[in-house]
Amino acid sequence: MIVTRFAPSPTGYLHIGGLRTALYNYLYARANGGKFLLRIEDTDLKRNSKEAAEAIVEAFKWCKLDFDGEMVYQSSRFDLYKEYVQKLLDEGKAYKCYMSKDELDALRKEQEAAKQRPKYDGRYREFNGMPPEGIKPVVRIKAPLDGVIEFNDGVKGEIKFNCADILDDFIIARSDGTPTYNFTVVIDDALMGVTDVIRGDDHLSNTPKQIVLYEALGFKVPKFYHVAMINGSDGQKLSKRHGATDVMEYKKMGYLSEALLNFLVRLGWSHGDDEIFSMDEMKKLFDPTHLSKSASTFNQSKLEWLNSHYIKTVSFERLVDELKHFGLNLKEIKHAKLLVDSLRERSKTLVEMANSAKALLNKPKEYDEKAYKKFINENSLNLLAKFSEILDEDLNASGYEEKTIKFLEENEAKLKDLAQPLRVAITGTSVSPSIFEVIEILGSKEVKERIEKLINK
DSSP states (O other), X not given: OOEEXXXXXXXXXXXXXXHHHHHHHHHHHHHTTOEEEEEEOOOOTTTOOHHHHHHHHHHXXXXXXXXXXXXXXXXXXXXXXXXXXXXXXXXXXXXXXXXXHHHHHHHHHHHHHXXXXXXXXXXXXXOOSOOOTTOOOEEEEOOOSSSEEEEEETTTEEEEEXXXXXXXXOEEEOTTSOBOHHHHHHHHHHHTTOOEEEEEGGGXXXXXXXXXXXXHHTOOOOEEEEEOOEEOTTXXXXXXXXXXXXXXXXXXTTOOHHHHHHHHHTSSBOSTTOOOOOHHHHHHHOOGGGBOSSOEEOOHHHHHHHHHHHHHHSOHHHHHHHHGGGTOOGXXXXXXXHHHXXXXXXXXXXXXXXXXXXHHHSOOSSOOXXXXXXXXXXXXXXXXXXXXXXXXXXXXXXXXHHHHHHHHHHTTOOHHHHHHHHHHHXXXXXXXSOHHXXXXXXXXXXXXXXXXXXXXX
């Protein structure tokens, strides 16, 4: 059985790059009837935040990414890690290092002066003497000093590391007894049965260290897939200035979770030339061997295009529920469905949709200066006044259209002579959905009042 995991550190919000990693692991497990696990890597007690951990869970709920079993917190597993540190010490595969900070600083200076790679020199590797006083030791793994570490990466293919170039006896437990990142990852992935690890290629340098630990502990090495990073439109590493932010900020900006996930799955994965994928389609089609070796580019316009697609296609009930978060209670609106259907065709975000709805439902407090100057004059005001007189009953959009055409014929006017001044009167701008749908939504009485307000101005 394929078992994947997402293992974030709760030191800040869940970034969209992290969500993409979670999504890839989730899809691979679900596509193969496997398990997807969630683990919070919170062993760094000084930097971790309970609020950040809760934010990760909140983002998962919003995106409807379910996980199997209980969420695991590394901070509750310190005793387990100590057992495995001791196991390696007992088997002679790890040792206590009593090197002081002054000794370490002096070593680094010597190596820098000689233009050598900074690394621990192994001075306590075979130490059997009396431990120096006042030094709390760290625990280091006995790493291979020569040879090659190689593995087949699911994205990058065959990877080889020369041990002499990249390894030293790295620390697995700090002087205060807390375990290091690479050590806890290996213990947890092995004991949780993780078979496949999909993660960003910024973790590639950790892989040889983790393989050393897997082999020292007698655990099976999982299959690794190192995914290329996401860049901004300028080719630089993705950051806030490119639009990358907290996953939940996208909800506040009016994006649907379906759109964000569809957007993220295509940042590094493809299935032919297809662009739009439902969650069911992603679960069916996702294959990590189709992940790109090249970095992908964050494209805000593409995200907006996808969001507008989902706004057009999700149910009316779903939009009613979503728009509540933006101060729009459509259950109180008589023609709510007509309003939603009129606006969904032209809205890129839910914020834009909510603002457009409010602009229609609320009497304009001011008028767009450019539109006012262009469309409001003595002739248009006279035409509006006459039009207001025929608004004596509530009709549907086609009924209003039929009545308006007859009115225009009788007054030897064209639709453009009436429609734009009417839009200014109703919304304060020259932009709106079909003017007849707008009149149906508001009703004759409300439209008459808005025309009168404009005329009085």
